Amino acid sequence: MTQTSENVTWLTQEAYNQxxxxxxxxxGPARTEIAAKIAAAREEGxxxxxxxxxxxxxEQGKQELRVRQLTQLLENAKVGEAPAADGAVAPGxxxxIAFDGDEDDTLDFLLASREYASADIETYSPQSPLxxxxxxxKVGEDAQYELPNGKLASVKILKAEPYQG
Structure with missing residues (x-):
């Protein structure tokens, strides 16, 4: 997955290829398609x-923004291995987690950059408060993070496994 450190984004080979x-x-093809849409619409008057x-x-503007984002991301990417399944929380x-130590109130999420956001699982960036x-x-440890209202929330790490998606 990814981990950002001093403008370097760490990616697995699979993520880089994707x-x-x-x-x-x-x-390529998407630029050609949008140019054709613009030309057809222009002919309407x-x-x-x-x-x-x-x-x-x-749509073209959004597409070009994404091209610039991806270009910058890939230029600053360092390809490496997926995180180890050693019980330590890391990007990927x-x-x-259990909120306030209540193992009935849990949340599963992917710790990764927004490029990995998926409908299958909620994604939080490593830079987010949580x-x-x-x-x-590590699994079993407690962690705290600041809520938008300035209060601290406590969570317990129950599990940390490499993302297989």
């Missing part, structure tokens, strides 16, 4: 009142 494939698609044209231009791990609070802790 992001590189996305970049290649967005830089008056651009000031052409919703299809404006929607296509907005699925973490199970992520930074649990990062580096």
């Amino acid at each position: 992001l590189k494939a996305e970049l290649e698609y967005l830089s 008056d651009l000031r009142e052409n919703g299809g044209y404006h929607a296509a231009k907005e 791990m699925v973490v199970t 992520g930074s609070g649990v990062n580096g802790k």
